[in-house]
Amino acid sequence: MEIDWVELTDSAKAAMAKAYAPYSKFPVGAAALTTDGRIISGANVENASYGLGLCAECSLVSELFRTGGGKLAAFACVDGNGEPLMPCGRCRQLLYEHSAEGMLLQTTVGIKTIQEVLPEAFGPEDLNR
Ligand code: THU
Numbered sequence: 503m504e505i506d507w508v509e510l511t512d513s514a515k516a517a518m519a520k521a522y523a524p525y526s527k528f529p530v531g532a533a534a535l536t537t538d539g540r541i542i543s544g545a546n547v548e549n550a551s552y553g554l555g556l557c558a559e560c561s562l563v564s565e566l567f568r569t570g571g572g573k574l575a576a577f578a579c580v581d582g583n584g585e586p587l588m589p590c591g592r593c594r595q596l597l598y599e600h601s602a603e604g605m606l607l608q609t610t611v612g613i614k615t616i617q618e619v620l621p622e623a624f625g626p627e628d629l630n631r
Pocket of ligand 1: 523526528529530545546547548555556557558559588589590593
């Protein structure tokens with residue numbers, strides 16, 4: 503599957519511009535390509551009760567299901583300068599759940615697979631052992 507990283511990054515930047523991050527002042531945008539060719543995105547949404555803030559990846563996963571579900575083939579997220587950002591640990595787990603085999607991520611250290619950024623992941627299959 504051909505991945506247009508520029509298009510994905512542009513989508514993440516557009517989402518980042520809609521972030522609600524008045525507390526950290528650290529807007530984040532995320533975008534992903536689904537295996538059926540949709541581009542979905544999300545932005546972080548913080549809360550006055552700081553710990554309740556939602557990462558950009560949370561709203562991306564909501565959009566994944568709102569637009570028909572499926573699996574993620576490629577993912578990119580950006581900071582407020584539009585530069586690549588490593589997804590936080592919690593969000594790597596969130597992405598893993600919905601990743602297609604070998605999902606690619608644009609990171610600060612190049613294109614990586616989901617397995618590389620979350621080795622030996624716990625996942626749905628572990629619940630059936
Ligand atoms: N943030 C994300 O949205 N995704 C990440 O993967 C890293 C962190 C947000 C959470 C918080 O609103 C802000 O960045 C600062 O931590």
